[in-house]
Every structure is written in structure tokens, then in C-alpha cells.
Amino acid sequence: MSVNEHIILAKRPQGMPDESDFTLEEIPLPVPQAGEALVRTVYLSVDPYMRGRMSxxxxxxxxxxxxxxxxxGAIGQVMESADPTLREGDFVVGTWGWQRYAAVQTGSLRKVNPDLAPISTALGVLGMTGLTAYFGLLDIGQPQAGETVVVSGGAGAVGMIVGQIAKIKGARVVGIAGSDEKNRYLTEKLGFSAAINYRSDDLASALAEACPDGVDVYFDNVGGEVSxxxxxxxxxxxxxxxxxxxxxxxxxxxDTGPRIQSLLLTNTALMKGFLVGDYASRYPEALQELAVWLRDGKIQYAENIVHGFEKTIEAFLGLFSGENLGKQLVKVSEEQR
Amino acid sequence: MSVNEHIILAKRPQGMPDESDFTLEEIPLPVPQAGEALVRTVYLSVDPYMRGRMSxxxxxxxxxxxxxxxxxGAIGQVMESADPTLREGDFVVGTWGWQRYAAVQTGSLRKVNPDLAPISTALGVLGMTGLTAYFGLLDIGQPQAGETVVVSGGAGAVGMIVGQIAKIKGARVVGIAGSDEKNRYLTEKLGFSAAINYRSDDLASALAEACPDGVDVYFDNVGGEVSxxxxxxxxxxxxxxxxxxxxxxxxxxxDTGPRIQSLLLTNTALMKGFLVGDYASRYPEALQELAVWLRDGKIQYAENIVHGFEKTIEAFLGLFSGENLGKQLVKVSEEQR
Structure with a gap:
């Protein structure tokens, strides 16, 4: 095994990306330098935000x-490391991305304990996904008991965690997603009060019906006419x-649409964009709380896993047709324990 | 003198209001009931927000x-009062509005000391106008030394106070207003770093030139294409x-235009509508600080005063053609001292 594969950006996508924007290449196995570990990818993450970084x-x-x-985001197992805190076989999470094997600065890796939860959760509910939901909802949204929280992209990786945390805080939760199957999952499995199919429902009347007391928190994953x-x-x-x-x-x-400043003014409402990385100093407390909720069954998570590194581009493109329920992952190799 | 005049809303304006939306009526002089004082209006305020309340x-x-x-908002002198804390001749500020004489609950009146500053400031820099600028800028905008603050409606009553408070905090201030005369006032009299004429300048290039380091705080009084x-x-x-x-x-x-959520997201920016009344518990501290800045010459104010109650409607309509520099007031009767 001396061959690696990786996927590079071939050109910047115009509009909807397609296969031609990427190149999957065979390259030599990397040789770790001082301070680096050689890692074999087990799972890699494909996320909507990546589209932004392609522009x-x-x-x-x-x-x-x-x-x-x-x-x-990616999870792997250490194959070779000069760092005594990282031994062969250890599971680690990092951001080396779309490659089968990577030589990674050990300082950028975080060890994952495979006995606490499935390791894939380190890319999901106990990783950036969960942290994004946690800080966006609790720091900006600040849901109170009895309030109505609406989350768009409700059946996406972040959205379903948002809804469940809002429920923990005592709010009524309404999800918006793109299929009846997803919406059944939100209401029947996750206990959302209502879920709206933005493709088939009349959005205005469905929302009015689902939110008779108005909307106190809107966690926005999608934008556009839904928003x-x-x-x-x-x-x-x-x-x-x-x-x-x-x-x-x-x-x-x-993108054009109704200007929203008047709505923010007359409702003295707050809107804020956020980046989970700005909360890095508070990750430990958040991961601790998320882990307790997960252990106590207050948060469930869903993963959509495709198998095979060669499926990565397809899995990424599928995010934009709304195919995934929960976190979209690519399984690249088996866990070895 | 037994006749009063007031102006009522004749019908709800469609689009731009005009004279036909109002009726000026002669009515009997009001007779104060228990708990009320009879007040003669000296100044009354016409403000853009009133248009919103007409819908x-x-x-x-x-x-x-x-x-x-x-x-x-209105300022007047007490003519008759059973409340021992309000004596004949006292100056008071309240919200009795567009009438020459009013019978007003004394609990809704605040006494104005005519020896501290011209009484008209109780409707301006030392009243709702100053408080609006103070809380919107300091509580939400939070300008830091060296940052760039842009204020639209920069030569309006609120806007010019905003710019001067931002300067006190060490920020660079750029105003946007509707005439070169107003803009000269902002740069030459008030010390704004730059002022842009949204009617004649190419807005995009003028802003880029005036804000080489981008915009950290945008205090928005106007909306639309300027925003x-x-x-x-x-x-x-x-x-x-x-x-x-x-x-x-x-x-x-x-109103439609470019959707702004992507800009808020990629810049992790905060946008918030606010209502000065939500800060009522903090008015005393704010008025104290504004009075010190005014006394020390760190804040100047401008008033545009028309004379005669019968000019009220015209003065109000003039707000929407951008005629006023600073606070627009109507002088209804003389101060008697």
C-alpha cells in the first residue's frame, strides 16, 4: 500500500458545482515530516459551507x-507518529479533508475516544455540527421556555440538533425540510411540534398554522424564499x-427579495451571522454538555453514510439536492481495533 | 382665549402623505380633569416615525x-394644575402632540429646567432624539476607537448626534445626507471625516473612497439603496x-433589493432594530452624559424651526423631501418667563 488518492479543486464552480470542478488523483503516500503524523482516513465530512470556500x-x-x-473535517487512525501522545491506532479528528492518507501536524489533531460514542460523532453531534447548533442557538437565539423556534434545513445535520436543543430548553420547535419522509422523522422521532415541507406545502399558510403565536427564534440554514x-x-x-x-x-x-430591515425594526429583532470558530475557547464546555445530552437520550442524531472515497464528490453534490437526512459522511476505510 | 386647535388624522395615507390626510380643527379649550394639568404648547416635534403610526x-x-x-413629543407651559409639583408657568415635556392646548395627565409630564439649556433641547439632543442616538449607537453599535462608523440620515436630528457620539468614542465618522450644504455642515461644523451626497454622488465609489478600511458600524436611518x-x-x-x-x-x-443575510453571515455581522422606549430605565444616566457632552461643547445640535401651529402639517411633510437640517420643530407659542 504505497498509493494515496486525494480530490483537488480543478476550477472554481460557476453556479451549481459538478464533477468537472474536481479531480480525483492518485499520488504517492505522504511521508510525515517532523511534527507530523501519518493518518489513514476512516470518515470524511462533506458540508454545505465548502461550496462557499470554492468561490x-x-x-x-x-x-x-x-x-x-x-x-x-475528517476522522482517521494514526499509522505513524513520532509524537508520544499519539500512538499507532489512535483515532483522531482533524481537517485534512478529502484524501485517503494524510501527513498532518499533530498539533492540529484531537484524539477521539472510541469507547464513549461511535467515532463518527466527532464529525457530527460531538464535533463541528453539534457545536454550530449549540452556539448559534444558545448564544444568539437564546430560546426561552414556551417560545416558538423555527429551524430551516431542519433535517440537516445542524438543523436537527438545533431543534432538539431548543426542545431541551422548553421551546416549541417547528422544522422546515424538503420531504415528507424527513418531516416524519422530525415529528415522530425527534419530537418536533410540526414540520413543514417547503417543496409541497404552501409555505405562508403552513407556517401560520404551525406558529400561531409567531416566531421568537428563527435559526436560518437556507435563506431565500423560505426565510x-x-x-x-x-x-x-x-x-x-x-x-x-x-x-x-x-x-x-x-439574490434579491423583500428587504427585511423594516421587519427587524418594527419587531426590534436581532439578526446575526456567526462562525463556530469564534467560540473555540468555549468548545470544551459545549462538548461536555452535548455528550451528557447524547448519553441521556435527549439528543439523537442521524447520519447518512456513503461508502468509498470515490463517492465523495457525489456525496458533496447531493447536499444541494437535499438528499441527506442528518450528517452526510463518506466512509473511506474500516476502523481497526 | 377660549378656543383650541388640533390636528387629527383624517384618513390613513396611501404612499406619500399629503395635506388631505389631516384636518386642522377648532375645538373648545380643554377643561383639565382630576390628575390633569392644562398646558399651552410652546414647541411640538414632527418626526419620521410618525408616518409609521399613520398606517x-x-x-x-x-x-x-x-x-x-x-x-x-411637545413642550409647553403649565397654565393650570392641581398638582403641587407643577405650578403655573413651569415648562414640561410630554407626548400630547399636535394641539395648541392640552389637558394632560401630570404623571406623563417631565419638568424641564429652562436655565440649563434652551427648552427646545428637551425634544432634541436632551430628549428622545439624543436618547435614540445614544442607545442605538452605544448599546448596539458599540463603536471602538479607530473604527469606521457610517450614519445615513447623517444630517437629521438623530444622525448628527450619532456621528458626534461616535467621534467622542474615537471612531472615524462618515455621514450620508441629501445635499452638499448639509454635508458641509457635517464636515466643517461637526467634524465628520467625510460626508456623501446620496443624490448626486456615485454612492458605491464615494463610500469606497470614504471608507478605505471598510465599515464597522452602520447606523441606519434610511434603508433602501443607500443601505x-x-x-x-x-x-x-x-x-x-x-x-x-x-x-x-x-x-x-x-420594498425589494439584494438579500443581505449572506453579507451578515460571511462577515459574522449583527443587525438589530431597536426602540428607544425599551431603554427607559436607563434614560437618567444617558441624559446626564448627553448634558455633560453638550455643556463641554463635544456635541452641537441643529434645529430647523418653523413658526406657527398652522405650519405643522407642512413641516411634517417636509421631512420626506429631506429639507430639515437637524431637529424639525414647530414653534406654536412664545416662552413666557
Whole structure:
């Protein structure tokens, strides 16, 4: 086994990305340098935010470079390490991205205990996904008992954690997702009070029916017309964390719609974009609390796992047709214990 | 003198209001009931927010009723009072609105000391106008030394106080207003770093030139295309207090434009509508600080005063053609001392 594979950005996508924007290449197995460990990827993560990094527009996240490997969350097992705290076979999470094997700075890796929870959760509910839901909802959204929380992308990896944390805080939760099957999962398995299919339901009337007392917190993963409809229902002092705008990532033209400032003004509402990395100093407390909720069965998670490194691009593209229920992962190799 | 005059809302304006939406009526002089004082109006205030209350759309402020007097800030002198703390001749500020004489609950009046500052300031820099600027800028905008603050409606009553408080905090201030004369006032008299004429300048390039380091705080009084242009320049962690949307108050159709959520997301920016009344418990500290700044010459104010109660409607309508520099007041009767 002396061959590696990785996926690089071949060119910047125009609008909706397709296979031609990426190149899967065979390359030599990396040789770890001083301070690096050699890691074999077990799971890798494909996430909507990556689309943003494929463009070179100004943003908080550095754009990917054309010709470079797509960076992103990944879990693997250490094959070789000079660092005594990382031994062969240890499970680690990092951001080496779309490659079968990687030589990674050991300082950028975090060890994962495979006996506490399935290791894949380190990319999901006990990783960036859970942290994103946790800080966006609790720090910006601040749901109170009895309030109504609406979450778009409700059946996505972040959205379903948002809804469950809001429930823990005593709020009524309404999810918006793209299929009846997903919505049944939200109401029947996760206990959402209502779930709306933005593809088939009349959004305005379905929302009005699901939110008879208006909307106190709108956790926005999608943007576009779904958000237009929710914002019309916000209450005085509503809070609106902006987590993602997946409806817009692939637009080729500027997105236009009703201006929202008047709604924010007349409802004295707060809207804020956020980046989970800004909360890094508080990750330990959040992971601790998420782990307790998970252990106590207060949070469930869903994963959509495709098998095979060669399925990575397809899995990424599938995010934009709304195929995934919960966290979308690619299983690249087996856990060896 | 047994005759009063007041102005009532004749009908709800469609789009831009005009004279036909109001009726000036002669009515009998009011007779104060228990708990009321009879007050003669000296100054009354006309403000853009009043346009919002003339519609019956959902908002934080209760709509005006058709057939009822237009309520709003006013200063007057007590003519008759059974309350021993309010004597004949005392100056008071309240919200009895567009009437020459009013019988007002004494509990809703605040005494004004005419020896501290001109009494008209109780409707301006030492009243709701100053408080609006103070809390919107300091509580939401939170300008830091060296940051760039942009204020639209910069030569309006609130805007010019905003800019001067931002300067006190060490920020660079850029105003946006509707005439070169106003802009000269902002830069030459008030020390703004730059001022942009949204009617004649190319907004995008003028803003880019005036804000080479981007925009950290955007205090928004106007909305519409002016705001679209400013928001394109916001920096990471920008703060955007929404104080007014005068560009939109008279629109008959829903206002559309570029959706802004992506800008808030990629810049992890905060936007918040606010209502000065929500800060009522902190008015004393704010008025204290504003009075010190005024006394020390760190804040200057401008008033545009028209004379005669019969000019009230015209003065109000003039707000929407941007005629006023600073606070627009109507002088209804003389101060008697």
C-alpha cells in the first residue's frame, strides 16, 4: 500500500458545482515530516459551507486554492507518529479533508475516544455540527421556555440538533425540510411540534398554522424564499442566527427579495451571522454538555453514510439536492481495533 | 382665549402623505380633569416615525386612530394644575402632540429646567432624539476607537448626534445626507471625516473612497439603496443598528433589493432594530452624559424651526423631501418667563 488518492479543486464552480470542478488523483503516500503524523482516513465530512470556500468572494473562511486538496473535517487512525501522545491506532479528528492518507501536524489533531460514542460523532453531534447548533442557538437565539423556534434545513445535520436543543430548553420547535419522509422523522422521532415541507406545502399558510403565536427564534440554514416567509411572522424581540444560506450558494446572480430591515425594526429583532470558530475557547464546555445530552437520550442524531472515497464528490453534490437526512459522511476505510 | 386647535388624522395615507390626510380643527379649550394639568404648547416635534403610526401595519408602536389627534413629543407651559409639583408657568415635556392646548395627565409630564439649556433641547439632543442616538449607537453599535462608523440620515436630528457620539468614542465618522450644504455642515461644523451626497454622488465609489478600511458600524436611518451600498462594505463583526427606514415609509409596494443575510453571515455581522422606549430605565444616566457632552461643547445640535401651529402639517411633510437640517420643530407659542 504505497498509493494515496486525494480530490483537488480543478476550477472554481460557476453556479451549481459538478464533477468537472474536481479531480480525483492518485499520488504517492505522504511521508510525515517532523511534527507530523501519518493518518489513514476512516470518515470524511462533506458540508454545505465548502461550496462557499470554492468561490473566491470575500468571506470569513479562506477560499480553497485551485489545484489544492479540499480541506474539511475528517476522522482517521494514526499509522505513524513520532509524537508520544499519539500512538499507532489512535483515532483522531482533524481537517485534512478529502484524501485517503494524510501527513498532518499533530498539533492540529484531537484524539477521539472510541469507547464513549461511535467515532463518527466527532464529525457530527460531538464535533463541528453539534457545536454550530449549540452556539448559534444558545448564544444568539437564546430560546426561552414556551417560545416558538423555527429551524430551516431542519433535517440537516445542524438543523436537527438545533431543534432538539431548543426542545431541551422548553421551546416549541417547528422544522422546515424538503420531504415528507424527513418531516416524519422530525415529528415522530425527534419530537418536533410540526414540520413543514417547503417543496409541497404552501409555505405562508403552513407556517401560520404551525406558529400561531409567531416566531421568537428563527435559526436560518437556507435563506431565500423560505426565510422571507418565516421573517413575516417574527415576534417583538425575535432572534435570528444566520448559520447558512444553502439556497443561495449556487446562484449565479445576486439574490434579491423583500428587504427585511423594516421587519427587524418594527419587531426590534436581532439578526446575526456567526462562525463556530469564534467560540473555540468555549468548545470544551459545549462538548461536555452535548455528550451528557447524547448519553441521556435527549439528543439523537442521524447520519447518512456513503461508502468509498470515490463517492465523495457525489456525496458533496447531493447536499444541494437535499438528499441527506442528518450528517452526510463518506466512509473511506474500516476502523481497526 | 377660549378656543383650541388640533390636528387629527383624517384618513390613513396611501404612499406619500399629503395635506388631505389631516384636518386642522377648532375645538373648545380643554377643561383639565382630576390628575390633569392644562398646558399651552410652546414647541411640538414632527418626526419620521410618525408616518409609521399613520398606517395600521403591525409594529411596536400603536397606530394612530383615524379621527384622533396626532400624538408626539411637545413642550409647553403649565397654565393650570392641581398638582403641587407643577405650578403655573413651569415648562414640561410630554407626548400630547399636535394641539395648541392640552389637558394632560401630570404623571406623563417631565419638568424641564429652562436655565440649563434652551427648552427646545428637551425634544432634541436632551430628549428622545439624543436618547435614540445614544442607545442605538452605544448599546448596539458599540463603536471602538479607530473604527469606521457610517450614519445615513447623517444630517437629521438623530444622525448628527450619532456621528458626534461616535467621534467622542474615537471612531472615524462618515455621514450620508441629501445635499452638499448639509454635508458641509457635517464636515466643517461637526467634524465628520467625510460626508456623501446620496443624490448626486456615485454612492458605491464615494463610500469606497470614504471608507478605505471598510465599515464597522452602520447606523441606519434610511434603508433602501443607500443601505444596500453601505452593507457591501461591512467588515467582520460589523454592527448595524436599525433606527429608521425613511426611504421606505411611503412606499406603496413591498420594498425589494439584494438579500443581505449572506453579507451578515460571511462577515459574522449583527443587525438589530431597536426602540428607544425599551431603554427607559436607563434614560437618567444617558441624559446626564448627553448634558455633560453638550455643556463641554463635544456635541452641537441643529434645529430647523418653523413658526406657527398652522405650519405643522407642512413641516411634517417636509421631512420626506429631506429639507430639515437637524431637529424639525414647530414653534406654536412664545416662552413666557
Amino acid at each position: 473566491d468572494a470575500k468571506s470569513y473562511a479562506k477560499p480553497y486554492e485551485v489545484g489544492q486538496v479540499i480541506a474539511g 422571507d416567509a418565516v421573517l413575516r411572522l417574527i415576534n417583538r424581540n425575535a432572534r435570528i442566527p444566520i448559520c447558512g444560506q444553502i439556497a443561495l450558494y449556487n446562484l449565479e446572480k445576486p | 395600521d401595519a403591525k409594529s411596536y408602536a400603536k397606530p394612530y386612530e383615524v379621527g384622533q389627534v396626532i400624538a408626539g 444596500d451600498a453601505v452593507l457591501r462594505l461591512i467588515n467582520r463583526n460589523a454592527r448595524i443598528p436599525i433606527c429608521g427606514q425613511i426611504a421606505l415609509y411611503n412606499l406603496e409596494k413591498p
